[in-house]
Amino acid sequence: MNFTDKVVVVTGAGGGIGAAVVKKFTEHGARAALVDLRKELCQQAAEKLGLDSTQAFCLGADISDQKQVRAVVAAILEHYGRIDALVNAAGIPGPSARMEDYSFADVKKVFDVNVFGTFLMMQNVLPIMQKQKAGAIVNLGSVSGMCAYPYEIAYGASKAAVIQMARNAANENGGNGVRINAVSPGWVNTGMMKTILASYKDVGIENSSDNVTLGPLGRPGEPEEIAQAIAFLCSEEASYINGTNFLVDGGMTLG
Numbered sequence: 098m099n100f101t102d103k104v105v106v107v108t109g110a111g112g113g114i115g116a117a118v119v120k121k122f123t124e125h126g127a128r129a130a131l132v133d134l135r136k137e138l139c140q141q142a143a144e145k146l147g148l149d150s151t152q153a154f155c156l157g158a159d160i161s162d163q164k165q166v167r168a169v170v171a172a173i174l175e176h177y178g179r180i181d182a183l184v185n186a187a188g189i190p191g192p193s194a195r196m197e198d199y200s201f202a203d204v205k206k207v208f209d210v211n212v213f214g215t216f217l218m219m220q221n222v223l224p225i226m227q228k229q230k231a232g233a234i235v236n237l238g239s240v241s242g243m244c245a246y247p248y249e250i251a252y253g254a255s256k257a258a259v260i261q262m263a264r265n266a267a268n269e270n271g272g273n274g275v276r277i278n279a280v281s282p283g284w285v286n287t288g289m290m291k292t293i294l295a296s297y298k299d300v301g302i303e304n305s306s307d308n309v310t311l312g313p314l315g316r317p318g319e320p321e322e323i324a325q326a327i328a329f330l331c332s333e334e335a336s337y338i339n340g341t342n343f344l345v346d347g348g349m350t351l352g
């Protein structure tokens with residue numbers, strides 16, 4: 098993989114998978130725009146990775162806010178002059194609860210960030226890539242968007258939507274030189290995984306780690322293992338891969 102002279106935009110760049118994506122792309126020569134709700138998380142990630150100001154541009158924004166997304170994408174274009182890859186890794190799990198116990202406000206919040214935030218990022222970056230006649234987008238789906246696990250009605254439905262948006266947009270944009278795919282991880286060892294396992298107590302599951310399916314490899318994935326697949330899908334090596342939902346779950350959905 099070679100991303101020399103390429104610019105990648107990563108949302109959720111202060112989080113586990115987002116920061117690993119920034120690491121992977123910059124190791125292969127890319128310059129990165131790191132976007133997160135909390136700018137300081139982006140700055141900490143860039144500092145930890147040893148990136149200088151030519152390699153990392155840190156921005157704080159709520160991706161569910163249309164004005165903020167427009168401003169952030171305009172600032173990145175102004176700063177770097179192009180956008181070659183967009184990785185939509187920002188996301189929230191929402192609470193763990195049965196459907197009848199789920200508050201409407203919580204469902205809306207999860208959709209605001211995971212679905213509408215991803216939509217807004219795609220919608221604002223796509224015209225730039227169309228003009229360049231080149232680009233690649235990866236949305237973070239999840240096995241939760243494909244299977245039907247209990248206690249995550251909002252997260253599961255939101256991730257199904259994120260996967261489907263990648264497919265719809267891929268079909269519309271192949272002719273523009275823009276490829277769009279989803280990556281669906283199983284459990285990944287990040288802050289989000291810890292948050293979800295802790296929230297299982299709310300539905301009466303005490304030893305949450307005994308109750309999660311890890312699949313045949315018997316362990317959660319590491320953020321770097323997800324980042325590797327994402328970078329591959331954005332690289333020239335994946336030039337004929339478009340509209341796919343790429344599973345990186347260690348086989349946990351094999352049954």
Ligand SMILES: NC(=O)c1ccc[n+]([C@@H]2O[C@H](COP(=O)([O-])OP(=O)(O)OC[C@H]3O[C@@H](n4cnc5c(N)ncnc54)[C@H](O)[C@@H]3O)[C@@H](O)[C@H]2O)c1
Binds near residue numbers: 289290
């Ligand atoms: N960790 C897992 O087990 C797992 C499994 C499958 C899919 N995923 C998906 O991968 C992506 C990354 O997850 P992660 O495990 O790195 O989580 P994480 O919690 O470590 O990181 C998510 C990041 O998104 C940011 N964020 C949240 N809301 C935002 C908003 N409105 N605007 C901008 N940024 C916002 C957070 O500040 C955080 O830094 C998510 O979309 C998640 O749903 C994670």
